[in-house]
Amino acid sequence: MQAYILRRLLLMIPTLLVVSVVIFGMLRLVPGDVILALLGEGGRLNPEQLAAIKKNLGLDLPLPVQYLNWMSHLLRGDLGTSLLTGQSINHMIANFFPTTIELVILGTIIGTAISIPLGVLTAVYVDSWVDYVGRLVAISGISVPNFWIATLAVVFPAIWWGVSPPLLRVNFFEDPGGHIYQFGLPALILGFGLAATQMRLLRTTMLEVLREDYIRTARAKGLGDRVVYIRHAMKNAFIPVITLLGTQVARLMGGTVILEVIFSLPGMGKMTIDAIQLRDYTVVQANVMVLAIIMVFTTLLVDLSYGWFDPRIRYS
Amino acid sequence: MAQSTASTAAQAASEQALRAALRRRRPWWYGIVRFARKKPLGAIGGLVFLSLVTMAIVAPLISPYDPNEPHPIDRLTAPGSASRTGNIYALGTDYLGRDLLSRLIYGSRVSLYVGVFTVLIGTTLGSILGMTSGYVLGWFDLIAQRFVDGMLAFPGLVLALVIVTTLGPGLTNSIIAITVGVIVSESRIVRGYTLSIKQNMYVDAARAVGCSDFRIVLRHILPNVAAPIVILGSVLLAGSIIFEASLSFLGLGTQPPTPSWGRMLSTEGRVYMEAAPWLAILPGLVISSVVLGINFLGDAIRDYWDPRLRGAQ
Numbered sequence: 232m233q234a235y236i237l238r239r240l241l242l243m244i245p246t247l248l249v250v251s252v253v254i255f256g257m258l259r260l261v262p263g264d265v266i267l268a269l270l271g272e273g274g275r276l277n278p279e280q281l282a283a284i285k286k287n288l289g290l291d292l293p294l295p296v297q298y299l300n301w302m303s304h305l306l307r308g309d310l311g312t313s314l315l316t317g318q319s320i321n322h323m324i325a326n327f328f329p330t331t332i333e334l335v336i337l338g339t340i341i342g343t344a345i346s347i348p349l350g351v352l353t354a355v356y357v358d359s360w361v362d363y364v365g366r367l368v369a370i371s372g373i374s375v376p377n378f379w380i381a382t383l384a385v386v387f388p389a390i391w392w393g394v395s396p397p398l399l400r401v402n403f404f405e406d407p408g409g410h411i412y413q414f415g416l417p418a419l420i421l422g423f424g425l426a427a428t429q430m431r432l433l434r435t436t437m438l439e440v441l442r443e444d445y446i447r448t449a450r451a452k453g454l455g456d457r458v459v460y461i462r463h464a465m466k467n468a469f470i471p472v473i474t475l476l477g478t479q480v481a482r483l484m485g486g487t488v489i490l491e492v493i494f495s496l497p498g499m500g501k502m503t504i505d506a507i508q509l510r511d512y513t514v515v516q517a518n519v520m521v522l523a524i525i526m527v528f529t530t531l532l533v534d535l536s537y538g539w540f541d542p543r544i545r546y547s
Numbered sequence: 548m549a550q551s552t553a554s555t556a557a558q559a560a561s562e563q564a565l566r567a568a569l570r571r572r573r574p575w576w577y578g579i580v581r582f583a584r585k586k587p588l589g590a591i592g593g594l595v596f597l598s599l600v601t602m603a604i605v606a607p608l609i610s611p612y613d614p615n616e617p618h619p620i621d622r623l624t625a626p627g628s629a630s631r632t633g634n635i636y637a638l639g640t641d642y643l644g645r646d647l648l649s650r651l652i653y654g655s656r657v658s659l660y661v662g663v664f665t666v667l668i669g670t671t672l673g674s675i676l677g678m679t680s681g682y683v684l685g686w687f688d689l690i691a692q693r694f695v696d697g698m699l700a701f702p703g704l705v706l707a708l709v710i711v712t713t714l715g716p717g718l719t720n721s722i723i724a725i726t727v728g729v730i731v732s733e734s735r736i737v738r739g740y741t742l743s744i745k746q747n748m749y750v751d752a753a754r755a756v757g758c759s760d761f762r763i764v765l766r767h768i769l770p771n772v773a774a775p776i777v778i779l780g781s782v783l784l785a786g787s788i789i790f791e792a793s794l795s796f797l798g799l800g801t802q803p804p805t806p807s808w809g810r811m812l813s814t815e816g817r818v819y820m821e822a823a824p825w826l827a828i829l830p831g832l833v834i835s836s837v838v839l840g841i842n843f844l845g846d847a848i849r850d851y852w853d854p855r856l857r858g859a860q
Contacts, residue, residue, distance in 0.1 A: 242696070249697025257713040370846070374839040376789050378796050379812060379831030386820040386827065485702020489793060493817075503705070504797060507712050519709055523700045530700075 239534050243527055250523045251305070255298050258512045301516075310517035315509055320517045323502065328521075330400055330498035334418055334490070335483045341422030342429060343476065349426070350433025350472075355460060357438060365430065372427025377420050377486070381493040384416050396494050417490040424486065425479055432475055436468040443467075477533025481526040582851060589847020595840025602652055603659040610649040611637070615804045618644035623823045639825045641815045647825065650806040651833055657807045658837065661722055661791040662784045669726045670780050673733025678772065680734065681741030682764055692738070698731040704793060711799045721800040725790045729783050736779060740772045774852050781845030785838045792834050808834050 285291045292300070304311060310320040353365035388394045396413055403410040440446065441464055449459045488500030495501070499518055506514035583590035602609070612618075618640065621630035626639040626647070638647040676695075680688045698706065710724035744750065745768070753763050792809030794800030801807035803814075808830045816827030 242693075245693040246696040246700055249694055250700050253697060253701075254709065257709055260713050370839065370842050371835075374785065374842050375835045376792055376809075376831065376838075378793060378809075379827075379834065382812060382817055382820070382827055383831070386817065386824075390821050390824070482702050485705040488704055488708070489796065492797065503708065507708060507799070512712075515709070515712060519701065519705055522702055522705055526702060527700045 236535060239531055243531055246527055247524065250527070251302060251520065252298070254516055254519050254523070255301060258516050259294060259297075305520065310521070311513045313506075313511055314513050315511045320514055323514065324499065324517070324521060327497055327499045327502045330496050331484065331487050331491070331500060333414060334421060334487050334496065334498060335480060337414055337418035338421030338425060338483055338487075339476070339480050341418055342425030342479075345422065345426035346429035346433060350430040351437060351460065351465060353430070353434045354437030354441065354468075355456075366434070369427045369430045369434075372423050373431075377424050378489045378493060380420050380423075381417065381490055384420065385493055396496075398495050400497050413494070413496070417487075417494045417496065421483060421486060421490060425483065428479060429472060429476060433468060433472045436471050437464060440464045440468045473536070474533050477529055477536065481529035484522050484525055582847070586847035586851055588843045589851070592840040592843030592845075592847065595837060596844055599655050599659055599837055599840075603656045606652045606656060610646075610652045612646035612649045614645060614649040614653040614806050616645065618646075620644065623819065625823070626825050626829075638829055639823065641811070641823070641826055642819050647811075647829060650811060651808070651830065654806040654808045654811065654830070654833075655837075657718065657801050657805060658788045658791060658834075661718070661725065662787045664722055665725045665729050665787040666780050666784045669729025669783065670733050670776060672726075673730040674737045674769075674772070674776055676730065677734035677737025677739075678741050678764055678768060681738040682745060682760065682768065688738075691734075695731045695734055698727065699735065703728055704790070707790060707794060708797075708799065711794060716799045716802055718801045718805065721791055721794050724794070725787050728790075729787065732783070733776075733779065737772055737776065740775055741768055744768050744771050778845060778849045778852065781841060781848060785841040785845065788834070788838055788841070 282291065290297070301311070308321070310324065312319055313323065349365050349368070353362045353369075356362055385396060396416070397409060401409040401413050446459060446463060449463050454463075485500075487496075487498055488504060490496070491498040491501040492504055499522065503515060503518040506512075506518065583593075618630070618632070618634070620632050621634060621636070621640050622642055622644040624630040624636050624640040624644075627635070627637060628639075629635060630640070636646050636648065638651065640646055641650070676691060680691045701709070706728055707721070707724040710727060711720050714720035714723060750763060750767055753767055758766070791800055791807070792812070795807040795809030796813040798810075798813065801810055803810070811830040812827060812834075816830060820827045
């Protein structure tokens with residue numbers, strides 16, 4: 232197990248290196264001069280002024296040097312400054328990150344609460360109306376675009392009741408109802424998408440486990456359905472589901488992008504979209520790097536927890 | 548003696564009957580009908596996909612109006628109602644007076660183009676990378692999989708956003724962005740299958756008789772990986788259509804005036820929803836129906852080809 236953990240930790244390093252090179256390289260490939268695109272004043276700046284701005288921003292150095300400078304700052308926890316506002320990106324992310332993480336956590340809780348009973352019920356009552364309804368709900372969850380549901384959820388209440396989500400983040404302790412309204416709907420939409428994927432996998436794993444010999448033995452011993460399903464079947468069926476949950480949660484970080492835009496939630500997703508539209512490339516670079524690091528660490532934790540949940544992995 | 552002659556004759560007759568039955572060719576549609584009877588939802592999904600393809604191909608013939616032609620006097624006309632100029636628009640018009648039905652029909656071209664292109668190219672390149680990585684192993688596999696790990700570390704939409712930011716918004720760049728995601732997902736899965744198929748004895752036997760690595764991959768590994776690739780392709784097709792719609796919704800995908808379902812939801816649907824709710828409802832319904840149909844088809848194909856489920860059936 233220790234060798235497994237060490238191997239996974241070592242494999243993380245090249246992965247993060249690739250991520251950093253891809254992000255850095257891609258944003259340096261943006262066509263046209265970043266300064267000109269940023270300032271939009273190419274015709275009114277003389278070459279000396281342009282050169283001074285580039286030197287100030289470190290853009291006159293060779294690309295490998297720029298990359299090493301950026302990495303050295305990154306390793307010290309310094310994500311740089313916004314090209315537009317000059318504000319520290321660390322400070323910006325500190326303001327926006329809680330919104331995104333709250334949305335992801337709420338979405339995960341809602342998604343898990345929906346997927347577990349639905350997945351178990353559709354497996355237990357396989358090929359019945361419960362199974363068909365459950366599968367229809369699940370496949371709808373992965374087919375219907377969440378941005379469509381979110382759009383309808385924002386606009387119809389505005390039309391019918393004159394109610395719309397607040398534009399600024401509502402603090403829970405100041406206005407619990409307003410906070411729940413602001414986060415509840417996007418979290419529900421996010422959670423529903425997660426539940427759909429989880430439920431399909433849980434149904435498949437439950438069906439496989441229910442076909443196993445030890446389940447037949449448990450029934451032959453005279454154990455009731457509830458004991459068989461909960462104590463024997465679910466525990467084993469959950470192992471792949473939990474590993475999927477870990478990677479799905481990491482992907483939810485990217486899934487919040489559209490919902491934050493539609494619900495005007497001040498999160499990292501909206502921050503990234505705004506930065507793309509305003510061509511604030513240092514912010515885009517930093518945000519994507521932070522999201523990718525979170526994803527890599529979450530995948531690592533999931534891989535390590537897989538060894539803890541499944542003793543066969545631990546003792547292999 | 549007479550008994551043995553009779554039994555020999557009966558045996559010969561049954562063998563002849565068997566050969567005749569094997570020689571009898573089934574019609575080309577037999578497999579399709581069999582699939583439809585066993586998987587009616589999958590058949591419905593297949594019909595939906597065929598409708599999408601047909602709609603995209605014959606769009607100029609079935610669209611009542613030019614999708615980009617504005618009729619300013621008829622702007623925001625409700626579906627089915629007569630406009631100010633007396634024209635009838637089956638699904639209404641948008642804020643520029645463009646016929647929504649025509650734009651939805653032409654929008655199918657974008658979705659189909661993106662979906663099929665990304666799946667074909669992404670699946671092909673991803674499978675080649677995955678099979679090579681899984682078969683060759685060594686340094687190639689180590690480097691290739693670290694690259695794949697790195698790309699998979701990006702949340703899906705975020706990777707597409709970064710690529711589109713670099714290359715610029717537009718249909719072609721959206722295809723590139725989505726295809727990169729398909730390649731890395733596909734290569735990881737195909738590599739897994741290749742690793743397990745490589746363990747089979749028939750691969751060792753092929754190597755023992757002197758088959759080249761290329762021949763082994765082509766003749767022994769690829770046919771066994773084909774089924775999961777096809778199944779994954781249907782999942783990726785649905786995902787690609789949603790991805791393109793998402794990028795267009797954010798204004799980074801298909802650019803105007805090309806009709807795109809996602810963009811119709813964003814710029815027209817959200818802004819004018821109070822005055823014209825059909826602008827937000829109808830494009831979303833169309834996207835959902837198409838993706839639902841493709842998912843039904845993909846699920847049915849997977850269940851149909853799963854040997855464990857086939858035995859139970």
